[in-house]
Amino acid sequence: MAANRVGRRYHNKVHSPNRGIGEQGLGLQRRQARVTVKYNRKELQKRVDVEKWIDDSLDELYSGRESEMPEVNIDGLLDLLSDQERGQKLQDILHLCKNNTEPFIKELVFKLSGLQKQEELHKKGIEPHH
Numbered sequence: 001m002a003a004n005r006v007g008r009r010y011h012n013k014v015h016s017p018n019r020g021i022g023e024q025g026l027g028l029q030r031r032q033a034r035v036t037v038k039y040n041r042k043e044l045q046k047r048v049d050v051e052k053w054i055d056d057s058l059d060e061l062y063s064g065r066e067s068e069m070p071e072v073n074i075d076g077l078l079d080l081l082s083d084q085e086r087g088q089k090l091q092d093i094l095h096l097c098k099n100n101t102e103p104f105i106k107e108l109v110f111k112l113s114g115l116q117k118q119e120e121l122h123k124k125g126i127e128p129h130h
Contacts, residue, residue, distance in 0.1 A: 043116055050074065050111050057108075061099045068096060072108075075117045083109045 054072055062069040070093045077086045086109050094101040 047074070047115060047118070050108075050115060053111065054108065057104050061094075061097055061101060061104060065098075070094065070096075074112070074115070075119070077108075077112055078115065078117050083113070086112060 051074065054074075058069050058072070059066075072090070072093060077089060080086050080089060087105050090105045090108060091101070094105070
């Protein structure tokens with residue numbers, strides 16, 4: 001999230017490079033940008049939480065066999081039209097896993113509902129309005 005900050009950090013405070021400019025339009029623009037980022041932070045955090053859960057779960061499923069661990073592409077799964085297709089795709093990805101993957105697959109398919117693709121998160125207000 002540090003890349004999304006505006007201004008420079010001095011002694012744990014963020015200073016805007018335009019602080020002190022008295023234009024009301026610029027202040028309103030900045031306020032709208034902050035509100036937009038604040039609003040989307042919830043969606044970003046939701047996605048980060050799912051990514052962390054996937055990493056932790058795969059570590060557990062592939063404990064001792066990390067070199068066999070596949071990559072799970074969340075956006076690729078979100079592109080699929082149904083939960084059934086997502087479940088099948090995950091079964092295909094995890095077919096070499098020696099542990100039971102069914103609970104992981106069911107939980108991940110559930111967690112994907114309502115999640116937005118990464119590019120959608122950036123389109124919907126992460127960038128300040130100009």
